[in-house]
């Protein structure tokens with residue numbers, strides 16, 4: 001589908017076959033991200049990783065992120081932080097909100113990032129002067145280390161703006177997508193009490209007697225994983241995968257001009273009756289005999305995108321959602337307030353970078369002491 005949005009030629013791709021053409025066959029022609037005011041102001045003139053144009057700097061930064069920050073080994077090494085944060089969450093109420101004008105938001109975030117970097121540099125200095133270094137390295141330590149090695153290991157120097165951009169990528173792309181997915185999964189479980197009962201039974205039996213669920217316990221929770229797979233099919237947090245064309249390109253007989261905005265509509269692909277039986281129904285069992293590798297090899301299932309620009313945070317994202325959801329249904333029985341029924345729950349998406357719920361999910365959590 002072609003839509004002319006003012007001066008911007010926009011192509012929306014809503015079939016698995018065409019998605020493969022755009023994201024794989026004709027990569028790298030469609031490897032750029034669309035530019036706009038928000039990406040320029042907030043993401044340091046796109047000097048980050050997620051929005052930077054497809055050129056040498058981006059390849060280098062992605063390689064560093066994949067090897068040093070988001071590799072299976074790094075994701076595992078941060079498991080204590082995840083568990084600690086989730087334990088704090090199940091013990092407290094928390095509300096997070098974000099608003100405001102672009103420049104104002106940018107300045108506030110920049111100040112926070114600058115403070116974090118200065119603090120880390122000061123800690124390195126103390127470490128160098130002979131005092132003991134405290135604990136393991138976190139994401140900022142790893143990025144600063146890569147910066148020090150610029151010129152030795154990397155062709156393109158890594159600037160402090162690049163580091164800030166990448167931290168911002170990880171905060172924004174990494175936190176919202178995971179929390180949105182967890183919220184949709186809990187919403188679907190509330191709409192389907194029989195599925196909630198099955199998932200809860202699996203978690204409570206599998207982790208019986210434990211005060212805290214650990215990531216190793218998650219490996220055996222097959223049904224929970226299917227619930228998440230089905231949630232990502234029906235409610236991908238990034239329903240429109242944004243790309244932009246770097247040159248004129250003919251794809252399946254259609255000429256797509258240079259600098260067109262190309263949106264791969266995974267929301268529609270995930271509901272395409274050509275691939276999905278009873279597509280609108282939330283049915284985790286459909287994944288019982290369908291192997292999912294999340295690498296985009298089946299173009300009808302690409303919640304993390306595919307090709308060279310696919311999400312580098314798959315392992316991190318899944319680890320967070322699995323642990324978070326498992327804790328929520330292990331430690332609490334959930335009820336609707338005010339006599340609400342499962343079918344009364346509004347399942348519309350709201351407007352935003354990620355497609356979260358239009359209305360907040362308000363539930364009553366009744367603590368369940370599975371470990372007494």
Ligand code: HEM
Pocket residue numbers: 023049050051062070169170173174175177178181236237238241242302303304305306307308309310311312313314316317318321
């Ligand atoms: C449920 C969780 C998540 C989902 C569903 C998700 C989905 C996606 C999708 C669809 C894309 C676009 C891919 C493409 O253009 O082909 C993307 C890009 C990206 N994601 Fe994720 N993501 C998740 C979690 C994370 C996490 C935890 C991180 C980092 C810690 C992360 C970092 C990024 C970055 C940096 C990009 C841009 C990559 C690039 O342009 O090279 N994501 N994600």
